[in-house]
Amino acid sequence: MADLSSSAHIVVGSDKGGVGKDLVAEAVYQAALLRGFDPKLVEVESARRLGLLYPQAVSIPLDVPTADAVYANPDVIFAALDRLGELWREKSLTITSLGANVASAVVAWGSAQGAALLDQGAAMTFAVPLTMNRHAMSAGLTNLFDLGTTFPAARRVAILNDLHAAFLEQDRFLAGRLEEARGDGMPIESIRLSRCSAPAWGYAQNLGTLAEIAVFDPQQLIALGLPEGPVLRSKALIATWIADALVAPLAALLPSEGKAKRARAK
Numbered sequence: 423m424a425d426l427s428s429s430a431h432i433v434v435g436s437d438k439g440g441v442g443k444d445l446v447a448e449a450v451y452q453a454a455l456l457r458g459f460d461p462k463l464v465e466v467e468s469a470r471r472l473g474l475l476y477p478q479a480v481s482i483p484l485d486v487p488t489a490d491a492v493y494a495n496p497d498v499i500f501a502a503l504d505r506l507g508e509l510w511r512e513k514s515l516t517i518t519s520l521g522a523n524v525a526s527a528v529v530a531w532g533s534a535q536g537a538a539l540l541d542q543g544a545a546m547t548f549a550v551p552l553t554m555n556r557h558a559m560s561a562g563l564t565n566l567f568d569l570g571t572t573f574p575a576a577r578r579v580a581i582l583n584d585l586h587a588a589f590l591e592q593d594r595f596l597a598g599r600l601e602e603a604r605g606d607g608m609p610i611e612s613i614r615l616s617r618c619s620a621p622a623w624g625y626a627q628n629l630g631t632l633a634e635i636a637v638f639d640p641q642q643l644i645a646l647g648l649p650e651g652p653v654l655r656s657k658a659l660i661a662t663w664i665a666d667a668l669v670a671p672l673a674a675l676l677p678s679e680g681k682a683k684r685a686r687a688k
Contacts, residue, residue: 429515430514431516431518434447436561436562437525443521448475448519449668450673453669453676454676459676462517463516464480464506464517464518466520467521500534503528503536507540525569529572543573546573546575547578548565552583553587566580566600566603567602567603570604570607582613584615588616618663635664640653
């Protein structure tokens with residue numbers, strides 16, 4: 423079992439839905455398992471998603487309180503995030519997927535003393551998926567800026583997801599936007615994820631966990647009516663993409679063995 427000498431908490435979030443948050447969080451979880459860590463998978467959602475694939479995942483429902491509940495106890499809006507904060511204070515490796523709009527809630531919680539409880543985010547890595555979609559890009563960059571302002575000691579990583587369209591190499595416009603999102607914090611790192619080109623990928627995603635998808639039986643998709651040729655070609659493409667273009671790049675978010683990668687010289 424890999425050694426973790428201090429806390430390390432990887433948080434995947436964006437206020438825009440459909441940018442690949444769950445996929446990124448699951449891939450980081452798989453990378454951690456391959457590295458020999460004993461990670462805790464956490465999701466903050468109104469309904470279980472990753473928890474359906476991983477029963478051992480900690481699911482924290484973030485339900486919107488009623489007006490009467492807020493009137494009776496204004497602090498009720500932070501109840502779920504207080505529980506999340508306790509997990510983030512443990513000496514462990516956690517990988518958290520935040521539902522849509524939860525990143526902003528974490529910023530609000532952090533501004534209300536939450537950041538102080540977490541040593542200004544010293545053990546935190548915030549990974550924010552960005553796509554070429556205009557709204558997703560705007561929301562993600564805002565999240566990166568706000569998280570850096572609220573948790574100034576945290577590591578921030580932009581996950582450039584080619585989901586809708588490819589990011590250009592040496593994109594000066596994107597580099598400028600990321601520099602603006604840096605604010606007064608440290609530079610924002612980036613990891614690029616290429617789009618899966620396998621023709622059956624859309625269907626294969628419904629076959630289970632990433633580990634299960636990587637070794638799926640082609641007959642599972644052929645039985646659904648998909649042509650045999652594309653399915654057979656997809657099998658090898660999907661396994662290679664998951665291992666080399668998804669899990670391997672995102673392993674850079676993990677702490678190194680024997681010490682937290684996030685440790686800094688005081």
